[in-house]
Amino acid sequence: MSHREIMxxxxxxxxxxxxxxxxxAMVLFPGMLMAAQSQSPVNWSADGELLVTIENNLRILxxxxxxxxxxxxxxxxxxxxxxxxxxxxxxLLRVTVLGTPVRYTQASESSAEPVTGNSDTLIFYDDEFTExxxxxxxxxxxxxxxxxxxxxxxxxxxTERDLIREAVGPCQxxxxxxxxx
Amino acid sequence: xxxxxxxxxxxxxxGVLFYFSLDLTQTGAQTGEDSAAPELAFxxxxxxxxxxxxxxxxxVDYTLRANRQFHLKDxxxxxxxxxxxxxxxxxxTWSIVAESGLIGGNTEDPARLxxxxxxxxxxxxxxxxxxxxxxxxxxxxxxxxxxxxIMETQDTVHMVTASITHAGQxxxxxxxxxxxxxxxxxxxxxxxQGNYAASEQ
Numbered sequence: 001m002s003h004r005e006i007m008x009x010x011x012x013x014x015x016x017x018x019x020x021x022x023x024x025a026m027v028l029f030p031g032m033l034m035a036a037q038s039q040s041p042v043n044w045s046a047d048g049e050l051l052v053t054i055e056n057n058l059r060i061l062x063x064x065x066x067x068x069x070x071x072x073x074x075x076x077x078x079x080x081x082x083x084x085x086x087x088x089x090x091x092l093l094r095v096t097v098l099g100t101p102v103r104y105t106q107a108s109e110s111s112a113e114p115v116t117g118n119s120d121t122l123i124f125y126d127d128e129f130t131e132x133x134x135x136x137x138x139x140x141x142x143x144x145x146x147x148x149x150x151x152x153x154x155x156x157x158x159t160e161r162d163l164i165r166e167a168v169g170p171c172q173x174x175x176x177x178x179x180x181x
Numbered sequence: 182x183x184x185x186x187x188x189x190x191x192x193x194x195x196g197v198l199f200y201f202s203l204d205l206t207q208t209g210a211q212t213g214e215d216s217a218a219p220e221l222a223f224x225x226x227x228x229x230x231x232x233x234x235x236x237x238x239x240x241v242d243y244t245l246r247a248n249r250q251f252h253l254k255d256x257x258x259x260x261x262x263x264x265x266x267x268x269x270x271x272x273x274t275w276s277i278v279a280e281s282g283l284i285g286g287n288t289e290d291p292a293r294l295x296x297x298x299x300x301x302x303x304x305x306x307x308x309x310x311x312x313x314x315x316x317x318x319x320x321x322x323x324x325x326x327x328x329x330x331i332m333e334t335q336d337t338v339h340m341v342t343a344s345i346t347h348a349g350q351x352x353x354x355x356x357x358x359x360x361x362x363x364x365x366x367x368x369x370x371x372x373x374q375g376n377y378a379a380s381e382q
Contacts, residue, residue, distance in 0.1 A: 041370060041371060041372045041373075042370070042371040043368075043369070043370050043371075044367075044368065044369050044370075044371075045367060045368040045369075046367045046368075047365060047366065047367075048365060048367075049362060049363065049364060049365065049367075050347075050349055050362070050363040050367040051360065051361070051362050051363075052340070052360065052361040052362075052363075053358075053359065053360050054359045059342075061345075061347075061369075063367055083371070085344065085345070085371075087310065087311075087312055087314075088312050089374065090314055090342060090343040090344040090345075090374055091344065091373060091374070092344070092371050092373070
C-alpha cells in the first residue's frame with residue numbers, strides 16, 4: 001500500500017482551504033486532543049464468532065458482527081476486525097477493521113465536539129519510531145475534527161496530534177467556521 | 182328420595198372418589214421418582230490412576246491421570262480431579278484439569294468410549310508456547326474428543342494470555358491446529374506487557 005502527499009487539481013476551489021486546514025491542524029492543535037496513549041489498553045466486543053489462530057508467527061484474532069473497539073478516548077465500530085499480536089512479545093501490532101462503513105470517534109480535550117470519521121477499512125497501530133497512534137482510513141475516507149473536515153480516497157491520521165499525515169486523493173476539505181474562513 | 186336424584190348422587194360420589202384416587206396415584210408416582218436418589222452403580226474402583234495412550238506410531242498421544250476412578254456398569258467411568266495431557270513429538274502441549282470427568286458418558290458407540298471425556302467443574306486448559314507464554318482457557322463444562330484432539334462447550338469460556346483477557350459464549354477448539362472458535366457474545370481486553378510490568382513495579 002503506497003501513500004503520497006495530497007495533490008489537488010489547480011482549479012480546485014477547496015485547495016487553499018484544505019491546505020490551510022492541514023497546516024492549521026499541524027500547527028495549532030498538536031497534542032490538544034485526548035491522546036490515545038501508546039500501548040494503552042484496548043477493549044473489544046463482538047456479537048458474532050471470534051477465531052483465534054497462529055499464522056506466520058503471529059497470534060490472530062478475527063471477530064465479526066457488530067464489532068466495537070475502544071482505546072482511551074477512541075471508539076471504533078465496524079462489521080469485522082482482525083487483531084494481530086506478536087508471539088514472541090505478545091504485543092498488539094495492528095488492528096484492521098472492516099465495515100460499511102467503519103466508524104471512528106475520538107474524544108477531544110480542547111473541544112466538546114469529538115473527531116469523527118468513517119471509511120471502508122480502518123487500520124490502527126503505533127508508529128514504530130514516534131510511538132504515536134496511527135489511524136489509516138482506506139476507501140471513502142472522511143474525517144471531521146473541530147478545525148476541519150476532509151474527504152479522500154484514504155487518510156493517515158495521527159491521533160495524538162490531530163494531524164493528517166498523509167492522504168491519497170482525490171480530496172475535498174473545508175475549514176470549520178470558527179477559524180474565520 | 183326419587184331414583185334419578187339417587188343415581189346422580191352415586192355417579193357424583195364415584196366421580197369424586199375416582200378423581201382423588203387418580204391424583205393420589207400420580208402424587209405417589211411423583212414422590213417415588215423424587216425419592217429415587219441418582220444412584221450410580223459401579224463395578225470397579227481405583228485410586229491414583231495414570232494411563233498413557235499411544236498413537237499408531239507408538240508415540241505418546243495423551244495421558245490421563247485422576248485421583249480416583251469409578252468404573253460404572255454402563256462401561257463409562259467417573260474421574261475425580263482428572264488431568265489430561267496431550268503430547269506432540271514427545272513434548273507436552275495442552276494440559277487440562279477439572280474437578281471431575283466422565284469417560285464415555287456422552288457417546289453410545291463402544292468403539293469411541295475412551296475417546297470422549299466430559300469434564301466439569303472449574304475446567305482449565307493450559308497451553309505453554311515456544312516463547313514461554315501460557316494460554317489458559319477456563320469454563321465449567323468441556324467435552325474433549327481425545328482422538329481428534331478437539332474440545333467443545335456451550336458454556337462461557339474465559340481466555341487469558343500474557344496480554345489478552347477474553348470471554349465468549351461457547352467454544353470449539355482444534356488443539357492440533359491451535360485454533361479456538363468462540364461462538365458469540367465476545368468481549369476482551371488487551372494490555373501491553375510493558376504497561377503491566379510497569380504497574381507491578
